[in-house]
Amino acid sequence: MAREDGKPVVPSKNALPPQLPGTTRDAGPDADGALIDGRRRPGFRNPLPDRLTQENPGAVRAPPPEAFPTSEFPIPDRYRLLKAFCPEGGLFTGINAVCHSTRDPYHQNVLKGDRPLCLPTEEEQHRREEAGIPPCATPKFLGLKHEDWFFVGTAISDTVVEPRSFPTPQGVQTTERPGSLDVFGRADSLVLSQTFLAGFSLFKGSTAFKPPEIEYKLLIAYNINYVDVNERRILNVAPSVRSRRFDHFLGVQEAFVDYHLRNTSDRYDFDSLRIGIQPFQSDFRGFLFNDQQLGVRLFGNRDNNRWQYNVAAFFRLEKDTNSGLNRVDTLPRRDVILTANAYRQDFPVVGLTSQLSVTYNMNRERNAVKSDTNGFPVRPALLGDLRGRDYDVVYFGYGADGHIGRLNLTAQAYAVVGRDRNSFFTSRSANIRAYFLAAEPSIDTDWARFRVSALYASGDGNPYDDIEEGFDAIFENPVFAGADTSYWIRQTIPFAGGGRAVAINGRNGILNSLRSSKEQGQSNFNNPGTMLLGAGADFDLTPKFRLSVNANHLWFANTTTLQVLRVEGSIPKAIGWDLSASAIWRPKAIQNVVLRLSGAALLPGNGFRDLFTTNRRDGTFYSILANATVSF
Numbered sequence: 001m002a003r004e005d006g007k008p009v010v011p012s013k014n015a016l017p018p019q020l021p022g023t024t025r026d027a028g029p030d031a032d033g034a035l036i037d038g039r040r041r042p043g044f045r046n047p048l049p050d051r052l053t054q055e056n057p058g059a060v061r062a063p064p065p066e067a068f069p070t071s072e073f074p075i076p077d078r079y080r081l082l083k084a085f086c087p088e089g090g091l092f093t094g095i096n097a098v099c100h101s102t103r104d105p106y107h108q109n110v111l112k113g114d115r116p117l118c119l120p121t122e123e124e125q126h127r128r129e130e131a132g133i134p135p136c137a138t139p140k141f142l143g144l145k146h147e148d149w150f151f152v153g154t155a156i157s158d159t160v161v162e163p164r165s166f167p168t169p170q171g172v173q174t175t176e177r178p179g180s181l182d183v184f185g186r187a188d189s190l191v192l193s194q195t196f197l198a199g200f201s202l203f204k205g206s207t208a209f210k211p212p213e214i215e216y217k218l219l220i221a222y223n224i225n226y227v228d229v230n231e232r233r234i235l236n237v238a239p240s241v242r243s244r245r246f247d248h249f250l251g252v253q254e255a256f257v258d259y260h261l262r263n264t265s266d267r268y269d270f271d272s273l274r275i276g277i278q279p280f281q282s283d284f285r286g287f288l289f290n291d292q293q294l295g296v297r298l299f300g301n302r303d304n305n306r307w308q309y310n311v312a313a314f315f316r317l318e319k320d321t322n323s324g325l326n327r328v329d330t331l332p333r334r335d336v337i338l339t340a341n342a343y344r345q346d347f348p349v350v351g352l353t354s355q356l357s358v359t360y361n362m363n364r365e366r367n368a369v370k371s372d373t374n375g376f377p378v379r380p381a382l383l384g385d386l387r388g389r390d391y392d393v394v395y396f397g398y399g400a401d402g403h404i405g406r407l408n409l410t411a412q413a414y415a416v417v418g419r420d421r422n423s424f425f426t427s428r429s430a431n432i433r434a435y436f437l438a439a440e441p442s443i444d445t446d447w448a449r450f451r452v453s454a455l456y457a458s459g460d461g462n463p464y465d466d467i468e469e470g471f472d473a474i475f476e477n478p479v480f481a482g483a484d485t486s487y488w489i490r491q492t493i494p495f496a497g498g499g500r501a502v503a504i505n506g507r508n509g510i511l512n513s514l515r516s517s518k519e520q521g522q523s524n525f526n527n528p529g530t531m532l533l534g535a536g537a538d539f540d541l542t543p544k545f546r547l548s549v550n551a552n553h554l555w556f557a558n559t560t561t562l563q564v565l566r567v568e569g570s571i572p573k574a575i576g577w578d579l580s581a582s583a584i585w586r587p588k589a590i591q592n593v594v595l596r597l598s599g600a601a602l603l604p605g606n607g608f609r610d611l612f613t614t615n616r617r618d619g620t621f622y623s624i625l626a627n628a629t630v631s632f
Contacts, residue, residue, distance in 0.1 A: 322373065549580070568610075
């Protein structure tokens with residue numbers, strides 16, 4: 001076959017074969033009918049499918065469009081809907097399911113941030129615009145010129161009644177009972193504590209789906225406490241002071257400004273800056289640093305909140321001795337904390353969040369001699385050569401929290417390196433090398449959770465080798481192994497005979513750190529370390545009632561430090577069994593009213609008996625905690 005110009009025709013590789021005379025070509029599948037769903041070819045209209053009909057005898061059909069009123073208009077937000085039902089005059093007093101008092105924190109309330117401070121009606125807004133004034137007439141010094149400012153008021157009452165017993169040293173100069181002079185006296189004591197907290201948060205922005213643009217926060221705490229013990233020189237250094245104390249203190253626990261720097265994605269990943277007294281927890285369970293301190297913190301997230309980060313500097317405030325609240329009437333301590341951490345969700349497995357952190361603690365209080373309000377020296381601690389100390393220490397940490405399938409898991413590890421300018425055993429500089437491991441796996445079975453707790457904090461094996469190997473935290477407040485339900489975590493055990501005004505462990509702490517005070521003392525890396533192995537369970541018997549039980553066994557990791565300080569040849573490692581149980585009742589099934597009653601007992605082991613030989617040598621020490629928290 002040839003073209004008109006005589007050149008041969010070269011068939012295309014996609015051309016159809018020639019049709020033979022007397023035959024018809026098969027049209028094949030419709031090319032338009034083979035189009036992918038959702039695609040269309042320009043200029044082509046696919047025929048509409050057949051009309052669908054449905055017969056449903058007896059069904060109520062939708063009303064026609066003319067049945068709907070045309071005099072109603074949509075409102076711009078849900079806040080005006082509630083305002084329409086509950087106007088200022090209270091005209092609709094019968095609809096109690098919608099209208100509630102401002103004293104009711106359980107429903108939508110302007111005092112709890114559920115509605116903005118300024119919410120003008122449409123008529124008021126038009127009238128203000130015509131008058132040339134902002135739609136929200138609020139104090140100029142706050143700069144509240146928009147409708148999206150919210151206020152959250154906070155009022156909390158925290159009541160504690162705590163009978164307890166612990167090895168109580170007896171004063172050398174005098175006692176409560178003449179003729180009863182001994183190393184240890186009566187162990188029973190009573191603590192009554194009432195704390196009132198009041199504060200507010202003022203922030204701009206609809207925070208249901210994005211961070212606030214700016215926030216002002218203030219929280220003040222007032223504590224009243226009464227303590228009654230059976231021996232003198234426990235509550236005050238002066239032998240003439242009776243063994244009872246009544247005290248009160250007003251502290252500032254939060255006072256900061258949080259400024260939203262920018263959004264980094266359309267999913268509201270962000271960067272924010274917070275300056276002032278603010279809460280911070282360096283790991284998932286509060287093993288290293290969990291406090292409310294003066295600081296500067298840059299924080300935010302990335303990748304749709306899969307990455308979160310913190311970079312912060314804190315300047316530690318002095319604490320009140322008897323309440324533990326922040327003092328703002330004195331200069332901050334010469335104790336600086338620089339920390340940075342990053343969280344990654346679903347790493348290394350889905351459901352588990354990993355955290356990497358590095359924390360630097362720089363202490364320069366060598367020449368700052370400090371006594372607490374009861375007259376006991378706290379810096380330096382009265383151990384060894386009694387000289388002041390400076391130190392630099394860096395904590396490298398990895399933590400994990402979440403679940404692997406059905407298994408819940410929380411784990412934390414720290415490696416510590418640094419330099420102590422004066423080891424109180426040698427009066428020389430010493431290197432710091434210590435580590436910490438803790439894990440708490442648990443599993444849920446319907447309304448019960450069963451868990452196992454394990455912890456190891458290294459202890460110093462040779463106080464004279466210029467290497468301090470005992471792990472100590474900056475300000476621990478662990479939620480672990482029963483938390484403050486546990487006897488060992490809740491109570492302070494004085495280290496009588498090895499140091500003056502020094503405790504083996506601190507209140508609301510798990511480490512055997514031999515510090516003068518967790519709140520006012522310095523970290524001490526010449527310590528015996530801690531080992532714990534325990535089991536526990538939580539039973540949600542009803543949505544309002546929870547019962548928890550815990551059984552922990554504790555040991556010293558290494559008793560060499562204790563032997564040197566007590567001038568003893570050998571001290572066993574076993575501290576003993578810590579058994580506890582607690583009941584939590586929430587009458588409203590929410591956190592506004594929480595009632596808790598717990599009891600704990602310490603069954604002393606050989607090491608504890610060796611350190612605290614009393615007339616109750618084989619006795620059991622106890623702790624009972626009744627706590628009522630009411631929040632608005």
